[in-house]
Amino acid sequence: MNWNAIAPLLVLGSSLLTGLIIFGLPERQHGLRSALNMTGAVAKLVVIGFILSGITQNESYQFRYAVLPQLEIVLHADALAMLFVTLSASLWLLTTVYAIGYLEGSPHRSRFFGFFSLCVTATVGVAMAGNLFTFFVFYEVLTLSTYPLIVHRGTTLSLRAGNIYLAYTLTGSAIFLSGVVWLYGLMGQVEFVPGGSVSALLTTYPGELRFIFFLLIAGAGVKAALVPLHGWLPRAMVAPAPVSALLHAVAVVKAGAFGIVRTVYEVYGVSVAQALGLLTPLAIAACVTIIWGSLRALWQDDLKRLLAYSTVSQVSYIILGVALFGPIGTIGGLAHLAHQGIMKITLFFCAGNYAETLGVHKIKEMNGIGRRMPLTTIAFSIGAFGMISLPLTAGYVSKAYLLQGAVAAGAPWAGWVLTTSSILNAAYFLPILVRAWFMRSAGSWPKEKTVNRRWHETSALLLFPPLISAIAVLLFGIFTDVTWSPLFWAKLIAERQYVNVANVLP
Amino acid sequence: MNDPIPWLVVLPMAWASLAFVAGPGHGGRLALAGVTAQLILAVILARAVDVDGVHTHHIGGWPPPLGIELAADGLSAVMLLLTQTVALPLIVYARAYFAQAPAGLRYFWPLTGFLLAGMNALFLSADIFNLYVTLELISLGAVGLIAAKGGVDAVAAALRYLLIALLGSGAYLLGVALLYATYGSVSLAILAPLITQDAPQAVALAAGLMVTGLIFKTGLFPAHFWLPPAHAGAPSPVSALLSALVIKGSFYLIVRLWLYLFLPVTASAAAQFLGAFGAAAIVWGSLMALRQVRLKMLIAYSTVAQIGYLFLLFPLVTHNIADAAHSAYRGIALQVLAHGMAKAAMFCAGGAMILSSGRDNITQLAGISGRLPLTLFTFALAGVSLIGLPPSAGFLAKWLLIDAAITSGQWGWVVVMIIGSLLTAAYVFKVLNQTFKEPEQTVAFRPLPRMLEWPPFLLACGSIALGLRGTDVLNLLGMP
Numbered sequence: 005m006n007w008n009a010i011a012p013l014l015v016l017g018s019s020l021l022t023g024l025i026i027f028g029l030p031e032r033q034h035g036l037r038s039a040l041n042m043t044g045a046v047a048k049l050v051v052i053g054f055i056l057s058g059i060t061q062n063e064s065y066q067f068r069y070a071v072l073p074q075l076e077i078v079l080h081a082d083a084l085a086m087l088f089v090t091l092s093a094s095l096w097l098l099t100t101v102y103a104i105g106y107l108e109g110s111p112h113r114s115r116f117f118g119f120f121s122l123c124v125t126a127t128v129g130v131a132m133a134g135n136l137f138t139f140f141v142f143y144e145v146l147t148l149s150t151y152p153l154i155v156h157r158g159t160t161l162s163l164r165a166g167n168i169y170l171a172y173t174l175t176g177s178a179i180f181l182s183g184v185v186w187l188y189g190l191m192g193q194v195e196f197v198p199g200g201s202v203s204a205l206l207t208t209y210p211g212e213l214r215f216i217f218f219l220l221i222a223g224a225g226v227k228a229a230l231v232p233l234h235g236w237l238p239r240a241m242v243a244p245a246p247v248s249a250l251l252h253a254v255a256v257v258k259a260g261a262f263g264i265v266r267t268v269y270e271v272y273g274v275s276v277a278q279a280l281g282l283l284t285p286l287a288i289a290a291c292v293t294i295i296w297g298s299l300r301a302l303w304q305d306d307l308k309r310l311l312a313y314s315t316v317s318q319v320s321y322i323i324l325g326v327a328l329f330g331p332i333g334t335i336g337g338l339a340h341l342a343h344q345g346i347m348k349i350t351l352f353f354c355a356g357n358y359a360e361t362l363g364v365h366k367i368k369e370m371n372g373i374g375r376r377m378p379l380t381t382i383a384f385s386i387g388a389f390g391m392i393s394l395p396l397t398a399g400y401v402s403k404a405y406l407l408q409g410a411v412a413a414g415a416p417w418a419g420w421v422l423t424t425s426s427i428l429n430a431a432y433f434l435p436i437l438v439r440a441w442f443m444r445s446a447g448s449w450p451k452e453k454t455v456n457r458r459w460h461e462t463s464a465l466l467l468f469p470p471l472i473s474a475i476a477v478l479l480f481g482i483f484t485d486v487t488w489s490p491l492f493w494a495k496l497i498a499e500r501q502y503v504n505v506a507n508v509l510p
Numbered sequence: 511m512n513d514p515i516p517w518l519v520v521l522p523m524a525w526a527s528l529a530f531v532a533g534p535g536h537g538g539r540l541a542l543a544g545v546t547a548q549l550i551l552a553v554i555l556a557r558a559v560d561v562d563g564v565h566t567h568h569i570g571g572w573p574p575p576l577g578i579e580l581a582a583d584g585l586s587a588v589m590l591l592l593t594q595t596v597a598l599p600l601i602v603y604a605r606a607y608f609a610q611a612p613a614g615l616r617y618f619w620p621l622t623g624f625l626l627a628g629m630n631a632l633f634l635s636a637d638i639f640n641l642y643v644t645l646e647l648i649s650l651g652a653v654g655l656i657a658a659k660g661g662v663d664a665v666a667a668a669l670r671y672l673l674i675a676l677l678g679s680g681a682y683l684l685g686v687a688l689l690y691a692t693y694g695s696v697s698l699a700i701l702a703p704l705i706t707q708d709a710p711q712a713v714a715l716a717a718g719l720m721v722t723g724l725i726f727k728t729g730l731f732p733a734h735f736w737l738p739p740a741h742a743g744a745p746s747p748v749s750a751l752l753s754a755l756v757i758k759g760s761f762y763l764i765v766r767l768w769l770y771l772f773l774p775v776t777a778s779a780a781a782q783f784l785g786a787f788g789a790a791a792i793v794w795g796s797l798m799a800l801r802q803v804r805l806k807m808l809i810a811y812s813t814v815a816q817i818g819y820l821f822l823l824f825p826l827v828t829h830n831i832a833d834a835a836h837s838a839y840r841g842i843a844l845q846v847l848a849h850g851m852a853k854a855a856m857f858c859a860g861g862a863m864i865l866s867s868g869r870d871n872i873t874q875l876a877g878i879s880g881r882l883p884l885t886l887f888t889f890a891l892a893g894v895s896l897i898g899l900p901p902s903a904g905f906l907a908k909w910l911l912i913d914a915a916i917t918s919g920q921w922g923w924v925v926v927m928i929i930g931s932l933l934t935a936a937y938v939f940k941v942l943n944q945t946f947k948e949p950e951q952t953v954a955f956r957p958l959p960r961m962l963e964w965p966p967f968l969l970a971c972g973s974i975a976l977g978l979r980g981t982d983v984l985n986l987l988g989m990p
Binding site for chain 2: 027069070071072073075077112115140141144145147148151152155156158163166167170174175178181182185186188189
């Protein structure tokens with residue numbers, strides 16, 4: 005095996021090995037465990053750096069292994085995979101730092117960080133999966149490794165949330181699996197290739213293809229929290245804040261959205277999906293989800309639940325971008341995959357800081373919190389501005405592409421949906437910011453913790469991750485066309501998706 | 511001397527007899543040495559079969575019809591490998607287990623030896639009368655093991671099992687008599703072409719009797735009622751042995767007869783019928799597992815459900831699409847292996863938890879994750895394989911079975927398998943869920959020796975690892 009085959013394995017192995025070692029560590033070895041965690045996270049980024057530079061020189065990174073004759077595990081670090089891998093690995097590093105600070109002094113940390121590492125291993129596996137079978141394998145490992153994190157606290161509420169999560173996701177995967185097996189039965193192998201590979205079946209099995217598409221989207225849609233399959237996500241909010249960050253930004257909902265991206269672009273091919281009339285229903289489902297999520301967020305009084313409904317809405321921006329036929333929409337959707345992750349993780353970090361430092365969970369308790377925790381609240385504000393898609397934030401960039409994409413695809417109604425959603429986002433985020441910055445605090449906080457006052461508001465491990473991600477939100481919003489930015493990769497990927505269908509484009 | 515076939519039968523008999531003479535104190539060491547040697551023999555045999563096909567051995571050098579013929583093809587080799595692979599960690603586990611809880615130890619080693627001899631002989635026998643003898647050997651060993659713990663419950667469970675086993679063997683023997691009366695032979699090799707040529711009514715009747723008898727012994731719904739009390743009541747190493755291996759013996763025989771002997775006389779309606787009972791077993795067994803409050807009863811009902819999957823083979827394989835039949839056959843083989851290892855691991859892990867906490871109640875498992883993390887992990891891994899989640903052998907099995915069902919257009923079985931998987935997840939996570947709770951009062955957990963934790967862990971890892979090395983086994987298996 006040469007380096008090009010080993011590199012994808014190293015990306016997996018850097019966190020898998022870390023996780024397995026951590027499982028074996030005694031609970032009290034906090035220093036060693038943190039060191040291992042950080043080493044794994046940094047090592048992963050180093051390998052990713054090598055792969056990225058290789059890809060720009062047209063190197064191909066692929067690993068193949070047959071588990072059964074004609075059934076292969078394929079890891080392929082292509083441009084689309086690397087967009088997701090890079091996002092996950094960088095956010096994982098931030099989340100690890102944050103989690104070390106957040107869980108200080110709590111029990112069962114070996115178990116927590118072990119599954120935490122498995123979770124990110126599964127996510128990069130989902131990202132690098134080179135065929136539908138491999139995708140499903142890692143998709144399921146992801147389900148299994150997130151469950152212990154959701155029920156981590158062991159309370160009745162979190163156990164119920166865990167059960168609901170499993171009920172949704174396992175049913176979703178069963179549906180997904182039947183679609184995958186069916187497609188394998190028809191085609192033999194279902195590799196992910198730009199432009200898709202089912203076109204040969206287009207004339208003989210159009211009905212079957214439509215139904216399989218429905219199965220695959222429904223299966224992936226559970227994790228992507230498409231309405232009405234989203235019920236698990238707000239309930240899973242009982243998990244500790246780093247887990248929420250992981251669910252919303254790094255791993256689970258992203259894996260679902262990514263599954264839809266792969267299905268549309270690299271299994272079916274965007275032109276075949278269009279020819280089968282599958283994109284419009286998908287776009288409608290995404291629009292319904294966008295509006296529904298935003299509306300529900302309006303009525304929440306719990307900050308984390310509000311953020312959860314906001315995720316429901318925002319992840320469907322990605323799906324809408326995918327469903328809008330045309331490269332501009334594609335670019336918007338893919339860029340939003342990264343942008344939404346960075347913005348949402350900022351918001352969750354901040355919400356976690358409020359809860360951990362001051363015991364603030366409800367929105368009505370946030371009066372004057374900006375004066376008590378100014379840096380956290382600045383980060384929160386930047387994240388919120390991004391969600392509303394104000395200019396100079398990353399959210400604006402992807403939204404702009406999505407709007408143009410909607411016009412280009414001849415679906416101006418999708419543009420109206422996006423605008424409405426922005427207004428709704430403003431309607432639920434701005435009152436929070438007004439409370440935080442301009443209203444007077446009640447004098448005491450629900451459950452204030454005495455912390456090291458050097459950073460004024462909270463411990464450094466909790467403060468720096470949201471600050472860094474907030475700065476990234478601004479950077480990606482200002483320097484849009486720099487090489488290596490998410491937008492740059494999104495354009496690169498979109499080019500490849502539409503290369504084979506140039507003649508279909510208007 | 512260099513032919514492993516007879517030794518696979520003689521060796522367990524020999525160490526069983528020695529263990530009987532030496533007493534329970536020394537049986538463990540003899541068993542360990544014996545089963546290790548058996549495993550090596552099984553590997554040698556598997557390699558030989560892989561290279562040059564079916565191996566036969568004539569006992570005493572007498573060829574049939576006068577002498578007894580033993581034969582090993584791919585299917586036999588795979589089953590022999592499974593038996594020794596599961597038995598070896600079980601022996602290690604049993605030694606540690608009985609050191610902690612001696613009830614039922616007295617005749618454990620000799621009975622296990624005879625049971626394993628019976629299993630190995632079953633997989634090697636090439637005529638239907640010898641097969642009957644091996645069936646009886648297995649049943650008697652199993653009845654003894656169930657009863658050995660003593661007490662009313664154990665004896666009642668053992669007697670119920672004995673009754674069913676005798677009924678099953680009786681029906682089987684009647685079928686053998688009918689076939690012998692019709693064709694004048696009991697050899698599988700001689701009977702097969704004769705049945706293909708010309709099969710009078712009596713043959714169909716014989717097939718019905720033999721298969722029905724074996725179904726009782728396998729514990730297919732609705733003839734499963736004897737299974738949960740027998741498997742759950744026995745000491746954990748015995749539960750593992752019974753659930754993982756013994757029921758696979760009679761199932762193997764059904765497959766052998768159905769695919770190699772009775773294919774010309776089996777109507778597709780009969781196959782669908784067996785499949786329907788399988789489906790009912792999956793749903794009923796899983797629902798009952800979900801309702802249990804005792805851990806070992808839950809695991810035992812899980813076996814009832816998993817047996818159901820095995821019987822989906824018949825509707826899928828009898829279909830006239832070769833691809834579907836091929837997938838189904840390979841899928842069931844993997845299912846047998848995956849369940850064998852995962853269920854043994856699960857019973858052992860469950861047994862270890864009960865031994866440590868002193869209770870057999872699922873709601874009282876809170877706090878075990880801090881005390882027995884490895885055992886809990888074992889339970890979870892075994893559960894993953896039973897549910898059929900990747901990456902595990904159980905997943906590959908389900909993949910192949912769903913593929914077979916879709917290719918042959920039998921959508922009903924797809925739905926059954928998916929519902930079965932979800933129900934399995936429900937009862938596996940019912941247990942795991944409890945372990946995340948914080949214990950309400952400080953429960954005293956007994957510390958366990960390593961040998962109670964590691965062998966089941968290795969078994970569970972085996973059922974996962976097989977999901978990545980499925981090709982080797984399937985190559986050995988060959989075609990039906």
